[in-house]
Amino acid sequence: MAKKLSGWQRFAMNCVIIQFFHFLILNLKIFSLLRKNEKEAHSG
Amino acid sequence: MARVVVLGAGIAGHTSAMYLRRLLGKEHEVLVVSPNSRYQWIPSNIWIGIGKMTREQTTFPLEPLYKKKGIEYRQARAVTFYPDENYVMVEYVAGEKKGQQEKVEYDYLINATGPKLNFEATEGLYPGRNRTYSVCSYTHAEEAWKALSELIEELKKGKEATIVIGMGHPKATCQGAAFEYILNVDHELRRRGVRDRVRLIWLSNEAELGDFGVDGMLMKVGRKEMHSSELVQLVFEERDIEWILGAGVYKVEDGKVHFETLDGQNHTIEFDFAMLIPAFSGHGFKAYDKDGGDITDKLFSPKSGFMIVDADYTPKPYEEWSVDDWPEKYQNPHYPNIFAPGIAFAPPHTISRPRKSASGREIFPAPPRTGMPSGIMGRLVAENVVRLINEGPDAHLHGVSMGRIGAACIASSGYGLKSGSAITITMFPIVPDYRRYPDTQGRDLNYTIGHWGLAGHWMKYLLHHMFLYKAKMKPFWWMIPE
Structure with missing residues (x-):
């Protein structure tokens, strides 16, 4: 049976307020990945 | 006084040139040789392909920037290498000198020529012919949008159509770009009220959804662990996109794509519009010694045409592949003053498991080298060249392999400030390290995550502006990481 998003998931992925917080979290995650990359590049 | 020549002004080459100019004293020369007169932010070509951006928004002219920043520039393409004598022959592609060849000498050479888009490797595949298109460059993407918009007008009049998007060669890479494009096409069709008239098909050489040329990945999505195959399946089910996997396209005719699947x-499939990514290969450069002897094999892999670097190219079965096979310094072992960052280096092997069809055809993705690692490599190579110039041949060079860096890939699934979305995937490391992360399929789940939502679109849009700001060398550009 096809697996689709639930009604709540669909709402959450499009809700501006929820996604604003996700945006902040994504920025933190990507920034921490970039820091990790920089550390690896300068330690080798 | 040293002269550093950079071949290519894509993400890797342009990044190298920027850091070289920043870090080297004025007495040293930095020269860029590129056939393209414009820098293009390739990740946004997708949005040109659906009519949401124009070339003016995703590209800028190189010559005025380089002139302002003290970087020499030749609009030319590399033709032949003479590494024993430290020069390359280049051929002008525009202007008064078009067609003329020139000898370009160097002390250090950075080969950042990227891939040749090898459409010829698939019979009948060429953008704009046989109803197939590409989004690999901004000109191709413009052409794709023109054709797609014409199809949309016909759909509005009641036509029904089949659109096929995916890989145009059994060993093509860049699944991410095709994945973005199919989702953006779906979004645009829905926005224009014609999606129900279209059969939309994902045609890929991946054996499993979500392979992306990196053998798939286990990731954290929210607090859940999920494999990339599950995430992509969810996305395709949600968007009513069919998928065909393990497909090796070998021929395209007008409105028809022929392929073999792994079962032989x-x-x-007949289609009305197709976007198929071609195979990538080296550019077919030749290299000669002082006596005119052919030494191409010292610089370029006879298999792929990409440049040989400090990788372990020993042939070995998949089970013996190691993250240690991957290069760290992107330096040619025979000529230590020659480097190849980005897509230009020859990988030791693929990342995804190699597979053959029942008839013996190899069908599996080549390894991707996306924007983030290409930028990191471009910068690393530039910094190493600066060390060599300032400290001499015994300088300690830094290195970082794709087994020790991560990547963030933001796959747009629709453009729009309030209606857009993207699938954001970060992975660490790019090449899975099964020794270091034995329980999580070779990756660190603290840095390997997935997200689907509007926030991803905002991220991709922000990064579009941020990386163009950086590429234009605007104030404090160097503070923006690769």
Whole structure:
């Protein structure tokens, strides 16, 4: 049976307020990945 | 006084040139040789392909920037290498000198020529012919949008259509770009009220959804662990996109794509519009010694045409592949003053498991080298060249392999400030390290995550502006990481 998003998931992925917080979290995650990359590049 | 020549002004080459100019004293020369007169932010070509951006928004002219920043520039393409004598022959592609060849000498050479888009490797595949298109460059993407918009007008009049998007060669890479494009096409069709008239098909050489040329990945999505195959399946089910996997396209005719699947069966699908990524290969450069002897094999892999670097190219079965096989310094072992960052270096092997069809055809993705690692490599190589210039041949060079860096890939699934979305995937490391992360399929789940939502679109849009700001060398550009 096809697996689709639930009604709540669909709402959450499009809700501006929820996604604003996700945006902040994504920025933190990507920034921490970039820091990790920089550390690896300068330690080798 | 040293002269550093950079071949290519894509993400890797342009990044190298920027850091070289920043870090080297004025007495040293930095020269860029590129056939393209414009820098293009390739990740946004997708949005040109659906009519949401124009070339003016995703590209800028190189010559005025380089002139302002003290970087020499030749609009030319590399033709032949003479590494024993430290020069390359280049051929002008525009202007008064078009067609003329020139000898360009160097002390250090950075080969950042990227891939040749090898459309010829698939019979009948060429953008704009046989109703197939590409989004690999901004000109191709413009052409794709023109054709797609014409199809949309016909759909509005009641036509029904089949659109096929995916891989145009059994060993093509860049699944991410095709994945973005199919989702953006879906979004645009829905926005224009014609999605129900279209059969939309993902045609890929991946054996499993979500392979992306990196053998798939286990990731954290929210607090859940999920494999990339599950995430992509969810996305395709949600968007009513069919998928055909393990497909090796070998021929395209007008409105028909022929492919073999891993079970050895041959298939044909008729389509009204197709976007198929071609195979990537080296550019077919030759290299000669002082006596005119052919030494191409010292610089370029006879298999792929990409440049040989400090990788372990010993042939070995998949089970013996190691993250240690991957290069760290992107330096040619025979000529230590020659480097190849980005897509230009020859990988030791793929990341995804190699597979053959029942008839013996190899069908599996080549390894991707996306924007983030290409930028990191471009910068690393530039910094190493600066060390060599300032400290001499015994300088300690830094290195970082794709087994020790991560990547963030933001796959747009629709453009729009309030209606857009993207699938954001970060992975660490790019090449899975099964020794270091034995329980999580070779990756660190603290840095390997997935997200689907509007926030991803905002991220991709922000990064579009941020990386163009950086590429234009605007104030404090160097503070923006690769």
